Amino acid sequence: MRYIAIIIFFLFYSCSEGEQPKYSVSDTLWPENLGNHRAILEIDEPAEAVSLDILWRRHDRAPEQKRFIIIHESGDKVKNINRIHVDNERCHLTFGPVEKAGKYFFYYLPYDVQENYGFYNKGYLKPEEAPDQNWLGKTKKNENIKKARLQEFQSRSSFDSFYPMEVIALQSEKDSLLDIYKNDFLVFPEDRKYPIRMLDEIPQKWVLSGPSNQFEGEAHKNEYYALQLGVYAGQKDLSDLKVEFTSLKNGNVKIPASSLTCFNTGGTDPYGKPFTKRLDLEKGNVQPLWIGVDIPEDVQSGKYSGEITVLAENAAPQKINIQIKIGDVILADRGDNENWRHSRLRWLNSTLGIDEQPTKPYQPISVLGENEYGFTGKTMILGEKGFPASFDIKGTEILNGPVAFIVETGSGTENFTKPQNVQLLKNKPGVMQGAWESRSSNFKIEGVGTIESDGYINYKLKLKALKKVYLKDVRLEIPFRKDVANYMMGMGLPGISVPKKHEAKWEGPHDSFWMGNTDAGIWCELRGEGYSGPLLNLYRPEYPTSWFNENKGGFRIESNKNEMKAIVYSGSRGMEEGQELVFEWSMLLTPVKDINYKSQFTDRYYHNGGEPMPAEEDLKAGVKIVNLHHANQYNPHINYPFVAVDSMKWFVFKLHQKGQKVKIYYTIRELTNYTTEIWALRSLGNEILGDGRGGGYPWLREHLVSGYRPQWYQWFPDKSADASIVNAPGDSRWYNYYIEGLKWLVEKVDIDGLYLDDVSYDRRTVKRIRKVLDGTKPGCMIDLHSNTGFSKGPATQYAEYFPYLDKLWFGESFQYNKMSPENWLVEVSGIPYGLMGDMLQGGGNRWLGMLFGMTTRLPWSSDKIKADPRPVWKIWDEFQIQEAEMIGFWEDKPLVTTNDKSVKVTVYKNQGKVLLSIGNFSDSPKIISLNIDFDALGIKADNVKLTAPEIEDFQPEKTFKLNQKINIEARKGWLIIIQN
Template sequence: MKYFLFSMILFLSGCMSKKESIYSVAENPWEESLGNHRAVLQVEESAEAALIDIDWRRHDRDPAEKRFIIIHESGDTIQNIHRIAVDNERCKLAFGPLKKPGKYFFYYLPYLVQENYGFYNKGYLKPEAKPAADWEHKLDVAKLLKARLIDFQSRTEFDNFYPMEVIALKSEKDSLLNRHPQDFLIFPEDRLFPIRMLDEIPQKWIESGPSTVFKGEALKNEYYAFQLGVFAARKDLQDLKIEFSGLQNDDHKIAADKLTCFNTGGIGPYGDPFVKRVDLAQGNVQPLWIGVDISKDIPAGTYKGTASVWAENTEKQTVQLSLKIGNEMLADRGDSEAWRHSRLRWLNSTLGIDDEPTNGYKPISFIGESTYGFTGKTMTIADNGFPGSFKVKETEVLNRPISFVVETPKGQEQFSEPQNIQLVKNAPGKMIGAWESYSDNLKISGVGTIEADGYINYKLSVEALKPVEAKDIRLEIPFKKEVAEYMMGMDLPGGVVPKKHSAKWNGPHDSFWIGNTHAGLWCELRGSSYSGPLLNLYRPDYPASWYNDDQGGFRIESTPSEVKALVYSGKRSLEKGEELTFEWSMLLTPVKDIDYKSQFTNRYYHNGGQPVPSDEDLESGVKIVNLHHANNYNPHINYPFVAVDSMKWFVDRMHEKGQKVKIYYTIRELTNYTTELWALRSLGDEILGDGRGGGYPWLREHLVSNYRPQWYQWFPDKSADASIVNAPGDSRWYNYYIEGLAWLVRHVDIDGLYLDDVSYDRRTVKRIRKVLDREKPGCLIDLHSNTGFSKGPATQYTEYFPYMDKLWFGESFMYSDMEPANWLVEVSGIPFGLMGDMLHGGGNRWLGMVYGMTVRHPWVTEGVTCDPRPVWKVWDEFGIEQSKMVGFWEKEPVVLTNNPQVKATAYIRDGKTLIALGNWSDETEKVKLNLDWDRIGFSSANARLITPEIADFQLSAQFAITDEIPIESKKGWLLIIEEGKQ
């Protein structure tokens, strides 16, 4: 709001056009359903009809297809409207009868209000009914009383079209072109007036005319932003370019490399510079957003220079730049005042890009004999150049070396041992090696990468030295049988490894994991365009090499000693010199040791629109508040920079109560409240995704076209939060996002992130982790996903796991229908060194305790809530954070039952053990417990069984240790065994 007030003050005090403005903002917003815009008319006397004939200069599409509503200031609605001429430039109509003189409000964009959240699925009201025939028959347009236009009003400042979305008339554009014969015209603009229309020019430019002079005012240490609007007046412009001279003031200079045009190049999300081609169709506008990096030590004064603009098919035009720098110094480059647009420089940030290990992981070590050490893991390279051994602590994962096989009608190609081996990078957190291998027909150029957290990537370029008919090109990963207990991915939910399985590229299915809770391996198949998890919303093309026009696929083959995973690509013909790229990534699991204490003590408060926990909630042990979006403290999705003061107030209050605060802040979509929205739009489809438009009316009225609407949140007191989808793949928005995260930690003092289905890859997550750890040690990240959306989120997001603190894989998970192995592999996080919480439908509180899981308090889904506080109370009374968790999945569990449908987990501590029982059967079952008394620490003869009463969980009961215990279907018990007499 500060930005809007500031811009309005500046606007009213001197930035208006020469003639008085006929555009204003309503003092009090009118009823939302009437739309965001109206014309205020004055009628001097009563009449049967009056005439409106106004140039309303509208940019939105199809103005004649919306309903018109005209209301007298007394509240009376006009009954008849006769349309004469309605298009984007002009509105001419008659209306009546007019029973009273005075003001009439003409609403021309009314729509259906959707008072909820999700996806806006309503729209504008259809045109009004035809006027009464007897009234219309009497009209004589030439003699009608004329209504006078007072002004055009917007419902709020956020809805305002003026001045940058008020179009020029065709006649005005024709006159402009007659006066200016250049191929393109330049219109300099201050940052206060972002250029919004890309296919029209504003009336403002007609009045000001083009110019080759820009003057601005800045402060020391400011990153100053401004625009040059390029209008392709007479022809298409090919490969638009800009060049700066630098800015000079006497003996002091701002060097040319301190001026940046964000539209023509920058730094990509992985630190690589790039140049961007900008073409501009005739009649369209290209805003060139320019940043000037002003040092804090520069003397005050006026600095002058030039910016030369041209295309490869035009003459160069030179803009004279004049920047007056004042004596005042900005402490933070201007970042705390969004209207300055100084944060555009974040687009080119490299923050967090380095090859150091993240916290918790040691540098890679070379142990010898082709063996490399990670934190708790080792990898040995075999003679073929691929891993021959993966060990997680003392557990070997592979039965024999991984192999990359090219099969022809004559058999498998025999490749040489690696040659021309080069160490490309040798850093503490990352090592890269390159090599070549040859067969009679093929050359493999390989690049292998290992990282400190147990991540491995192989990228092979396979070149045909002569024509080759390949029967198959495949990857074979042979797992030890005793390790390959569980599997997920490639069209399988998490579960027990099948003896045989096959899958094709439908799904998405691009990855799999095989292993157990002590050791395992995740593998993902990639192509050259890989940029993140293969989600439904952001599904990149399948890797061409592996997919091979749907001839590729996956299968499992088992023998008594191994489980072999094969990724095959099928038959193909290679011409001499033809190259294919095969890429895959792997990650050794578990990625870390489970932090059980954190699971049982760092309890989450997660309550969307009402994020403030009560004193009672705090007394129950809540330690972390997740601040979702769509509330007063974080109102706008994925852009937590609008209500910074409110968020800071909230964070400070929670810190006073001993709570950490993590915020919802991701990348998938972006709110329409984004200050830099128009600058981002000027970058084409680099950051903001393309689409058919539509959605919430604000988007239709301002963005108009070439966007895809996404999440919608209605607010009763302001314009809705209406997001649009970001472009798929990598973009500089990752850089902005990470800089923004660092800024939020420094200035708002947040304690981490709540991630909700994001699409960037592990490189970005690693940057996030480093930035959080360096800015504020102890920051946390938890990851939420939806199995219906991600098609197996644990597989899709495995590459994130080294940097996560907790999982919340719960949406669309039907807990009571899931098998025990499915819980373990897909939801619990345990095989990966993490733990999680439940979500959908309140979870299943009994089965969840077998994995140490509860729901988050007081989240409600599907109209169901499951209060975890009664279970938390038992945790605290028992002291579960001091216990050792031993689940049924272990080779030697502490508790077994005599029924395979009933699973048990023990939480062991000195003098007592908590046992969680869960019945997966559809029937009530009776079970006896088989206990390992040596590990419990006392004998059965000196033990008693306690069944505490737990609200909404179980009634107190009397069982002896030797009793058969009845358990209802899909329910369970929490039992405590203590040393002492029964």
């Protein structure tokens, strides 16, 4: 009976709707402003008016609001178009006069082309002008209007095509389909070559084929085989969709059911924990179910059969018979080299890089004594309350007393017991974790403390009210030694000398702060139960309920003779008996590592987005590392470097031949529309792809249609633009895919690391990245860029990444000619954290940057500031600066000072000669004298020479006498060599 019903339906459909039109892709790209789609019409003879009535089956919104353009193949444009009926299903219109017979092109989605990059801010062209009234009057009188014949629908490129999965079924066809098939839901198996795209419509393809309980496919040995089941809720809402698998059998040989996975119903989160997802489906909508089959390499060839059962709480289950023919070929790469296979979907559930071992170069945590722990040059001693009482970094003590967690009621400060029921939850080389309880008369604390081998500490305290109580305040107090707390950032402040007093609230991304000096410091971040990464403009998580407390919480600094105390408070609130609040904070001890000065001065960067290949003269200047940005021919698509793999591989190979390393732009914040798996990711709801109002570049409006947020746009003259959409905030399995993808790129393309540009994942993911890079190809590097306009202080927001980074590029939007020396040191240089950086905005400031060992990157510059670093690099090489000891003006005992506090000196000391970098941080010219400690420099004051070598666009050659006054222009400086 089922087959008779299909035949009756198909006959009805064919008779009622006529022949099926052809869909094709143009051999050449027509002008982009005409849009990405057209209908090709044939007209037999000239006529005053021609009628067109076609079923165009469009999924995009409001087709009646776009302009129509009809052009003869000769280029002549039709003057008048009269719209009779236009909606998503049908287009009926008349047009004319038609002065020539032949082929006509009907463009129905023209838009404004934006030939740049950034954010697409244009759109579709408004509807054409109303037809001429005289012409319209003639057509109404003309009873013999000619008909245009539809030859085919055509897309500008294959990437733009709607066929076959976005050609909608008519409402009448859906009604007829559901009259025949009365099941609560219908299942449409699909090959991976045709990803299910529409979630609120079904394609005409399904109307023609009908639902099915059969799937047949062909696979190779060792392939990770992907297929789809499209579930259509035709009759009612469906609750809690699930799938069950049987083994796939070929005689006595079987592929176990455990080798089958449905990515839509669960998986493994970015931290290695399994999870399940509830799937509810509204009536009239489609839920694609992406299924993966892990086929062993040593499996026997043949046909393997089994069943997939689709279930819902409120519907009868349906069984789909699946048959996969496995051939003799062994697919060595699982299918990952061919995007269309979708084999990389298994990466979504990867646990690569998740372990509890230290990352390089950190040593395992050591237990030095009772409550004393060591981690790579740092020690921590816990006090009697379970909180740190001492942080020692290579002999420098940070704390002036124990860190305190204070709970205060109307009756005073709660007196908690010493930790009880202490449990050791983890005791691994890279991480140790313990739990305990403490009680007072009104509260119980359940605490978990974690330390990691790189100096990272986390506390998570659950505060439970034992009775109804008025809570006056909850505070975290960190008492710094005053001689250590020289600088700070965060708490609403830029990099600055620590003020005696300061108050701040939560406005802006002020969830963290750092305080200390270049020898020792603490970064601290306040968290709640839903922490999911740094605060960014695109991904700002909700403020933690506990600390924020409806903006009653905040920050303050208190100081006395010996102490600078940083206090985080939450303010007053009432708590009911049994109510719980979670107070969490993380700390990182700085510097996280020893600065690699040699790398800073020898591993010079070339970073040119559109033209990433450096010239020979750039390589001769000492460039050693090339950053391959996106939006060029070698890495065209943002955050998805799996399309132009061959060209990227060629680029990397050529530069490796020249002794260069290549790091690529590859991150997570947004994802290109060229992502092969974009439809599979969309089937996961908003787990990976973020929700939004839609809009943006026309491709997104025509294909994704709704439920997304447009982001970065890059126009290309020879193909459809790269138009990304924002990823969902918070953790997702895309992190797993991303990390597996990184390993694949290192192995297959031979890249040498990552260039990160404002990312949202937290340190756990960066730690995985570091481990994967070190384990796959030792020597890989990670370089982080950020924009102070986004994060209001990227060094604060990204401090938790610092143990795993090699280089910083915190420069975009920084105003180098306005910043204080403290701002330079703390927010830009990276030096207090054991890192170094480069300048960016406007080419930086060449004179002041040298005090921090920074130049810009080739070929970054601006029209106003000549920023070519090569003249400075030449001096570096002549002086052999990579062998020198860098002694900054920020040290306790700087070796050279000036008589003006706004003029600073950094010393580079190198075997009998010294390079002085002198910088004037004021807006006025200065005349200064130098105070030089010759004994400390190891240079005799007698017969000493002070020479400023000529540096192009930096300084003229000049010789100074020992006690000579030196003129320095505002915001400029000198490089002076001292030697006997």
